[in-house]
Amino acid sequence: MIEIKNIEKSFGDTKVLKGISTVFETGKTNLIIGQSGSGKTVLLKTLLGIHYPDTGTISFDGRIYSDLTADEKRELRTEIGMVFQGSALFDSMTVEENVGFPLKMFTKQTPKEIQERVDFVLKRVNLVDAHKKKPSEISGGMQKRVAIARAIVNKPKYLFCDEPNSGLDPKTAIVIDNLIKEITEEYDITTVINSHDMNSVMEIGEKIIFLKEGILAWEGTKKDIFKTDNEAIVDFVYSSNLFKKIRKAQNKEHGND
Amino acid sequence: MLKEVFNKPLKWSAMKNLIFKEVDDLIIGSLGIVAFISFFVGGVVSIQTALNLTNPLIPRNLIGFATRQSVILEFAPTFISIIMAGKVGSFITSSIGTMRVTEQIDALEVMGVNSLNYLVFPKIIALLLYPFVIGISMFLGILGGWMAGVYGGFTSSDEFIQGLQMDFIPFHIAYAFIKTMIFALLLATIPSYHGYFMKGGALEVGKASTVSFVWTSVSIILANYILTQLLLSK
Numbered sequence: 228m229i230e231i232k233n234i235e236k237s238f239g240d241t242k243v244l245k246g247i248s249t250v251f252e253t254g255k256t257n258l259i260i261g262q263s264g265s266g267k268t269v270l271l272k273t274l275l276g277i278h279y280p281d282t283g284t285i286s287f288d289g290r291i292y293s294d295l296t297a298d299e300k301r302e303l304r305t306e307i308g309m310v311f312q313g314s315a316l317f318d319s320m321t322v323e324e325n326v327g328f329p330l331k332m333f334t335k336q337t338p339k340e341i342q343e344r345v346d347f348v349l350k351r352v353n354l355v356d357a358h359k360k361k362p363s364e365i366s367g368g369m370q371k372r373v374a375i376a377r378a379i380v381n382k383p384k385y386l387f388c389d390e391p392n393s394g395l396d397p398k399t400a401i402v403i404d405n406l407i408k409e410i411t412e413e414y415d416i417t418t419v420i421n422s423h424d425m426n427s428v429m430e431i432g433e434k435i436i437f438l439k440e441g442i443l444a445w446e447g448t449k450k451d452i453f454k455t456d457n458e459a460i461v462d463f464v465y466s467s468n469l470f471k472k473i474r475k476a477q478n479k480e481h482g483n484d
Numbered sequence: 485m486l487k488e489v490f491n492k493p494l495k496w497s498a499m500k501n502l503i504f505k506e507v508d509d510l511i512i513g514s515l516g517i518v519a520f521i522s523f524f525v526g527g528v529v530s531i532q533t534a535l536n537l538t539n540p541l542i543p544r545n546l547i548g549f550a551t552r553q554s555v556i557l558e559f560a561p562t563f564i565s566i567i568m569a570g571k572v573g574s575f576i577t578s579s580i581g582t583m584r585v586t587e588q589i590d591a592l593e594v595m596g597v598n599s600l601n602y603l604v605f606p607k608i609i610a611l612l613l614y615p616f617v618i619g620i621s622m623f624l625g626i627l628g629g630w631m632a633g634v635y636g637g638f639t640s641s642d643e644f645i646q647g648l649q650m651d652f653i654p655f656h657i658a659y660a661f662i663k664t665m666i667f668a669l670l671l672a673t674i675p676s677y678h679g680y681f682m683k684g685g686a687l688e689v690g691k692a693s694t695v696s697f698v699w700t701s702v703s704i705i706l707a708n709y710i711l712t713q714l715l716l717s718k
Binding site: 300 | 494495498505582583586587588590591593594595596597
């Protein structure tokens with residue numbers, strides 16, 4: 228479980244995060260949604276320790292990040308897996324070297340053990356014939372799978388994904404979404420996904436927090452989205468005609484039309 | 485920045501592989517162009533000297549002497565370093581810059597890897613072999629000068645070799661290699677800095693490479709002036 232309390236973050240005179248508090252639950256896919264510029268990426272990077280919050284605390288299963296020593300922070304980072312928006316695979320390495328990298332750096336496993344684990348996770352993400360290929364030689368969807376494999380190879384407790392579907396076709400996006408959800412349940416990890424893809428939200432969002440201009444404007448489950456009267460989230464979600472139709476149909480079903 | 489760069493690496497076995505890779509990219513990969521330029525510039529220095537010796541009272545062994553002095557004191561250490569600022573420096577800036585743009589550096593940091601140490605330290609260690617490149621440049625520059633002088637009919641081999649041995653001051657070799665080590669440090673750190681701290685996208689990677697080349701060259705020229713003043717003036 229990751230608990231954040233009153234997180235604020237400014238860049239110069241611009242206040243990007245304005246006192247955000249919430250809990251990301253273990254074994255669930257937690258989604259951060261919001262318009263571009265709402266502070267989603269800054270919040271995710273703050274959770275990852277890439278940005279330091281001006282005020283507030285971030286607690287990983289009771290361990291308050293700012294109170295940890297440098298060694299404890301390093302130890303905590305080995306428990307984190309991250310899937311970047313552009314996959315962030317190392318260009319100079321092959322697929323299997325990319326996936327085995329965290330094991331090589333942070334464990335004392337033998338090359339044989341590393342290879343076995345790499346083979347296992349690549350099979351888990353349904354990637355079997357790309358071991359020796361470089362990231363530039365595989366498709367965007369395959370790169371995302373490699374990134375997921377690299378994120379889970381060291382059995383993380385926390386998985387962060389920044390726009391995991393960006394640049395993917397709808398079918399591949401669903402495959403990636405489902406893979407993340409399955410892995411979250413299988414490994415019982417705390418997954419935090421940054422997204423503005425409403426299909427993802429409705430597909431895998433178990434807990435959703437909605438940011439608007441750096442403020443946590445709404446939180447709830449995907450079912451709650453259809454019932455809420457919160458203007459900010461309604462305005463965001465139903466900017467899509469498809470969702471307008473779904474809401475209309477649902478309201479009709481419940482006799483609210 | 486430098487404190488982070490010289491921190492203890494997470495795993496020496498991984499660092500060892502990175503150092504070998506950098507030696508291959510930065511040192512071995514530069515030998516071809518350095519050899520080519522050194523050989524022909526050495527030849528040109530020899531011909532130019534010969535063509536300017538119009539007074540018959542000036543001995544022809546001056547061609548070998550001038551070639552040796554030019555190549556050892558300035559051409560090999562300084563001008564090869566400027567060429568390396570373009571080749572190796574741009575490579576370092578663009579490779580680290582691309583890693584920044586594509587979030588690969590963020591990925592290293594999130595994993596708990598000290599990215600400055602991981603990316604810059606192996607380059608600095610690899611460039612400790614830079615004097616080896618300059619040594620080859622000196623040898624080939626003088627060889628090119630000898631071939632151009634002798635086979636161009638400007639001097640005899642004996643005269644050229646006599647010139648090479650004339651008034652030889654061993655400290656000049658030390659001076660050249662002291663400069664080379666300082667330039668190696670500049671070649672590793674300035675381009676790394678410009679790549680690591682760049683912001684923006686692909687266009688900015690190109691701009692960062694250019695800026696890095698300019699600053700590395702300027703630093704080499706200034707360091708050359710200061711070191712020459714410090715080491716050679718009496």
